[in-house]
Amino acid sequence: MSEYEQKIDKIIRDQSLYQCLECGKCSASCPRQLAGKEYSPRLLAHKIIAEREDEAFIENSIWECLTCGQCGERCPSGVDFSHLILEMRTLLAGTKGLKGYRSHDGALHSWMRLMTSPNLQQERLGWIDTRVRVAAYGKLAFFTGCAPYFDVFFSGIRVDTLSIVRDSVRLLNFMGIVPALLANERCCGHDLLWTGDRENFETLCRLNYHEFKAAGVEEVVVSCPECFYMLSEYMPQVVPEFDIKVTLLIELLEREMKKGGMAFRPLKRKVTFQDPCRLGRICGRYDTPRSLLSLIPEMGFREMENSGRSAVCCGNSGFINCDAYSKRIQVQRLHEAKATAADLLVTACPKCMIHLTCTMRDPIKHGSLAMEIRDLASVLADQIEWAAK
Amino acid sequence: MKPVNLLGICCNWSPYACYNAAGMARLKMPPNFRLVRVMCIGRINQALILRAFEYGADGVILLECKDEDCRYGPGPEVGHVNVQRVRKLLRLLGIGQQRLIERHFASHEKEELVRALWKFDELITALGPNPAKPRQEQEVS
Known part of the structure; x- marks a missing residue:
């Protein structure tokens, strides 16, 4: 058995795909399938287990998934389909290259990869005004994420994602917290990871960790759920010495509200x-x-x-x-x-x-x-x- | 010192006619300048310009037709919008918005085009290499 096959077997075991009953609940709940796309998680599961020679089908399907997790939620056998897709994408990217159609021709992934350069001096804090109180360093930092970039890139649809960051900082200010905002924080790497680019994702994680450490950060408050997931679950895997507390803003707020x-x-x-x-x-x-x-x-x-x-x-x-x-x-x-x-x-x-x-x-x-x-x-x-x- | 990498994205019509004529007239052009010819600058999106920087360009110049000369209609206007947005992104990234410029030419302006290229070379050489040098992505088409 080749090394590639062994890796697939490991992924199948890790995500408990052998427990699949072929009941088809995944396909019946898949939003892509419901929208009319010819895409079937159940068939993909079957092919990965039993018909691995149909490489073209497997490859196409792996890159088609939205990784929204609906199928995993419905699965009676507890197959974690999103993470199966994630692992398979990482594996396929390593052997056959990154594929799949990246939206906007991959412009967003492009700037995320540009952020892997260690010597970058970003100017991402230009949006700060008198409505918010922030610090340059401190024990508690707020992770702004890609919002400044989104607003420029998507200015055509007039979306204001910076308002999320500003209002999150206002909430923190209201609770008496003046968070540190890091000028050279990188993207959390969520999109790179989920599109198979594990290597650049890990670089981003390490760079972010160094930024946190350099600013003396002990706790990071995050408002974006993707950043929260990456920072709390994946950064400790990539950076073994990771010792920073990651808090979701709304959970912090809920705790503070209970105090009265x-x-x-x-x-x-x-x-x-x-x-x-x-x-x-x-x-x-x-x-x-x-x-x-x-x-x-x-x-x-x-x-x-x-x-x-x-x-x-x-x-x-x-x-x-x-x-x-x-x-x-x-x-x-x-x-x-x-x-x-x-x-x-x-x-x-x-x-x-x-x-x-x-x-x-x-x-x-x-x-x-x-x-x-x-x-x-x-x-x-x-x-x-x-x-x- | 290693010369900087210059990339020109050139519309097939007026600017390419200038570039061609400049070549025929043996006008000297910056040796570190590379050209990508496209049918219209309106075909270029923000991703393609960013990709040039990702792949190691130190400066990118968009060579366009004049607004009223576009063979297809809105090409140069699309170019202006994209350049404006990508310049903002480059500034946020700390790469510097001066590294992306656009120039427009009528089809007889070969001297102007060559002058613009030399000026572009001078500008980027003064700025030095692009601070962002990531690994290339292993994408297959």
Whole structure:
């Protein structure tokens, strides 16, 4: 048996694919399949186990997945399909090169790889103004992620992901925390990892760790769920001496709210929530956003038809495979949001915001899908106040 | 000192006619300058310009037609938007926005084109090599 075959066997065992019953729940719940794409996780599982000679099929399918985790959620045998795809992509990238259609011709992956250069002096903090109080170094840092880059790159659809960062820092400021923002922090590498480029991902992790250490950081607060997942789960694997506490902003806020003293101003809006796949299905945080939203008085909260564990993907993850089927997923998702009669769509991930905003701006839909979309951090930062007593 | 890597992305129509005419007239051009010919600058997107820097270009110049000369319509306007955005990205990355410039030419302006190239060479040589030198991606088409 060749080394390549042995590696596949190891991946199958690690992700418990041999437990597969071929029940087909994965294919029946796959948003890509439901949007009409000829793509079947069940068939892929079968081919990886029993028909490995059909390399063309396996390769195509591996790069087609959105890694939203819906199939893994439904699987009765507990097969972790997203991570199977991740491991297979890493393996295939090593033997046959990176493939798959990277959205926007891979521009985002391009700047992420540019960030692997050690001598870069970035100018990513130009957005800081008098609305926020920040430090250059300190024990607690806030991880801004790619937001400054997104806003430039996606200026065509007028998306404001920097508002998420600004409002997250405002929340921290309100809690009496002045976070350090690092001028040379790199991308967390999520998109590189999930599109198979493990080597550059590890470089980014090590560079980020050095930046944290150089600024004397002991705790990093993160608002983006993708960054949170990478920093808390993958950075310790890549950097064995990793000793930095990684905190999700909304969890920090929830803990502080329980201590009392803070409350929310009323918000007379009808709101619905889009669960980001990295926050919900992968990190298991379904309740935190909902319990925080429930603290806002006079706000009507309505769940979409598919929410929580079965929330539908925003159409794209890791900026790979954006196509007509992704667009269909997004349109259906926005129809679900509209059907709740909500006038404000809240999400917790900048990527969901970008992808859903892109669909809302679709010229062919003549604005029929448009609704206000804001990040959870922004909604909370605008409503938070000191409790009367 | 190692010469800097210069890349020109050139529209097939007016600027390429200039470049061709300059070659026919044996005008001297910077030896470290490489040219990619495309049908129209409107075909170039932000990714392709970023990719040039990722693959080790120290400076990129977009050679365009004049706005009113485009054979297809909005080519140069698309170029302006892309250049504007990528310059902002380069600034954020710390590579420096001066490393990306665009120039437009009418089809008879071969001397202007060669002058622009020498000036570009001078500018990038003064800036020195691009601080971002990542490993190339192992992409297969």
